[in-house]
Amino acid sequence: MKKIIILVGVLLLGGLWFYAATPPDDFAFDPTPPAPVVVDDTETETAVEDGSVARELTEEEKASIATLMETAKDNPTEVLMSTSLGDITIELFPNVAPGTVDNFLTLAGEGFYDGIAFHRVIESFMIQGGDPNSKDDDPANDGQGGPGYSFNDEINPHALGLSVDAIAALERSGYEFAIDIPSLPMVRGVLAMANSGANTNGSQFFIVTQQDQTQLNGKHTVFGEVISGMDVVATIAAVDVEDGSDRPIVPVLIESISVVE
Numbered sequence: 001m002k003k004i005i006i007l008v009g010v011l012l013l014g015g016l017w018f019y020a021a022t023p024p025d026d027f028a029f030d031p032t033p034p035a036p037v038v039v040d041d042t043e044t045e046t047a048v049e050d051g052s053v054a055r056e057l058t059e060e061e062k063a064s065i066a067t068l069m070e071t072a073k074d075n076p077t078e079v080l081m082s083t084s085l086g087d088i089t090i091e092l093f094p095n096v097a098p099g100t101v102d103n104f105l106t107l108a109g110e111g112f113y114d115g116i117a118f119h120r121v122i123e124s125f126m127i128q129g130g131d132p133n134s135k136d137d138d139p140a141n142d143g144q145g146g147p148g149y150s151f152n153d154e155i156n157p158h159a160l161g162l163s164v165d166a167i168a169a170l171e172r173s174g175y176e177f178a179i180d181i182p183s184l185p186m187v188r189g190v191l192a193m194a195n196s197g198a199n200t201n202g203s204q205f206f207i208v209t210q211q212d213q214t215q216l217n218g219k220h221t222v223f224g225e226v227i228s229g230m231d232v233v234a235t236i237a238a239v240d241v242e243d244g245s246d247r248p249i250v251p252v253l254i255e256s257i258s259v260v261e
Contacts, residue, residue, distance in 0.1 A: 088229035146202030174198035191224035
């Protein structure tokens with residue numbers, strides 16, 4: 001009897017240790033978890049009356065978006081981003097976000113990005129750069145700078161598969177969407193605008209590193225995709241960062257961004 005009791009005790013202790021040591025199946029590092037969506041039907045109906053895209057599309061509109069998506073990556077502009085850790089080649093998509101692409105190319109052509117650091121690095125999430133404040137010696141202001149102006153998002157939430165309720169919630173927080181442009185989802189390797197909310201784009205951008213970030217769909221304008229140099233992106237993403245911060249200990253600099261002829 002004692003042997004049986006001891007055996008049962010060992011099995012119970014072993015089971016408890018295994019449960020504690022094994023993460024649940026849905027365990028994942030999510031640096032920017034989505035906020036809960038609370039939808040009020042009355043607000044949704046009012047938004048629709050005001051011209052909101054938070055509504056079920058007609059079959060004709062769905063077909064139009066499908067056609068737009070077929071040409072989303074047509075006529076790209078290829079740019080070379082030279083960094084202190086290697087080169088990254090990116091295709092920019094003017095069919096997807098013409099204003100955003102034009103802004104990025106204008107700043108790059110002016111040398112705005114030269115010498116700017118990737119000030120925020122999260123290995124399984126993204127690498128972020130484009131802030132001129134990263135050139136100074138004050139890390140406290142990194143992430144707060146820009147070109148001195150802001151411009152609107154270019155996002156079609158229906159092309160991204162967002163629900164009517166999710167679109168309505170985002171519109172109530174200030175987002176203004178369109179259905180006459182294609183939009184690309186937030187997947188590994190895409191280049192997107194960083195922002196501090198709706199229509200606050202400037203010069204900061206990020207590249208998604210290891211895994212898709214679907215919780216960001218509808219919140220950031222995707223305007224390009226890495227076609228060569230994801231190994232460099234991974235190297236940047238893996239650099240050591242300061243304790244309690246996403247800032248690299250040794251700065252990783254953008255040396256230049258130029259159009260590939």
